[in-house]
Amino acid sequence: MNSPPFGIIVSSQKGGVGKTTITSNLAVALQQEGYSILIIDADYTNPAIAFHLGLPSTGSKKLMDYKRGTKLKNILQVHQPTGVHVITARHSGRPAALLPSAINVYKAVMIGDYDFIIVDTPPGFFPVAVWKYFGRRLPNIYAFIVTVPFLPSYASASKLAKLYDSVHIKHGLVVNRIKGKRFEQSVGDIVSTVGDELAAQLPEDDAVEIGVSEHIPAYLLQRRAPFSRGIARLAQRCIQISGRSGAGKVQEGRRGSWLRELFKRLFGG
Numbered sequence: 001m002n003s004p005p006f007g008i009i010v011s012s013q014k015g016g017v018g019k020t021t022i023t024s025n026l027a028v029a030l031q032q033e034g035y036s037i038l039i040i041d042a043d044y045t046n047p048a049i050a051f052h053l054g055l056p057s058t059g060s061k062k063l064m065d066y067k068r069g070t071k072l073k074n075i076l077q078v079h080q081p082t083g084v085h086v087i088t089a090r091h092s093g094r095p096a097a098l099l100p101s102a103i104n105v106y107k108a109v110m111i112g113d114y115d116f117i118i119v120d121t122p123p124g125f126f127p128v129a130v131w132k133y134f135g136r137r138l139p140n141i142y143a144f145i146v147t148v149p150f151l152p153s154y155a156s157a158s159k160l161a162k163l164y165d166s167v168h169i170k171h172g173l174v175v176n177r178i179k180g181k182r183f184e185q186s187v188g189d190i191v192s193t194v195g196d197e198l199a200a201q202l203p204e205d206d207a208v209e210i211g212v213s214e215h216i217p218a219y220l221l222q223r224r225a226p227f228s229r230g231i232a233r234l235a236q237r238c239i240q241i242s243g244r245s246g247a248g249k250v251q252e253g254r255r256g257s258w259l260r261e262l263f264k265r266l267f268g269g
């Protein structure tokens, strides 16, 4: 029997720090390593996974439509270039309504066949509220706290770290958009201010914006770009944390097929 999926929460106290970018790139990087991946977009304030991956945002069922008994396959979308499964979200002013569907989905997918479930979250404490509900039953979970190297962002990251501690969720810091400027706070200082372990550092990189505008994750578009290399290291870190090294099921033909799909989308044919 397969072990249950490993859950990765991508979170931050502030918006616009790169959660959705990291979620979509990390998902395709892990899928390329042969793992099966489900993304859940739980950001009801600014659902953007569909946009980042070029999935249709209308006409499909969303996380909010999940009720007890809903068949998982009826709310899934497949990212055709890679085979990553995605549950998208729509904007909602009623976060309380989302909580049961998030919990039900998670229960449903726990018996699913995924190696990793990666959850994109709204800024703030929402993930703590969700996972508090059934945290004890989910030992296989890790939260990334994303920050940029500016004081307002990383100062607030330490609040999130403390909250994760209070619900016994392991966590690590991802410092994104590092420019290497002289005035920039060093990663070492940020880590010691927040008091969290460093999970990854990711550079500021134009490849990200190009990818977002093309609806293709930078990792697929420019594999050698500095950001993509950082994502590759983050993916390795996830494999390490999850204890799943060597568990990736490389499926025949998958590695080549995303490239073919990409060419089809870019150049037609």
Ligand SMILES: Nc1ncnc2c1ncn2[C@@H]1O[C@H](COP(=O)(O)OP(=O)(O)O)[C@@H](O)[C@H]1O
Pocket (backbone or CB within 6 Å): 012, 014, 015, 016, 017, 018, 019, 020, 021, 022, 048, 176, 177, 178, 202, 203, 204, 205, 206, 208, 209, 212, 227
């Ligand atoms: N490492 C990076 N280099 C350059 N641009 C980035 C980087 N990370 C994120 N961005 C850009 O910042 C913006 C916000 O990122 P996003 O992933 O939507 O943040 P969040 O999900 O935390 O709100 C996007 O336009 C994205 O392209």
Ligand SMILES: [Mg+2]
Pocket (backbone or CB within 6 Å): 019, 020, 021, 043, 046, 048
């Ligand atoms: Mg986002």
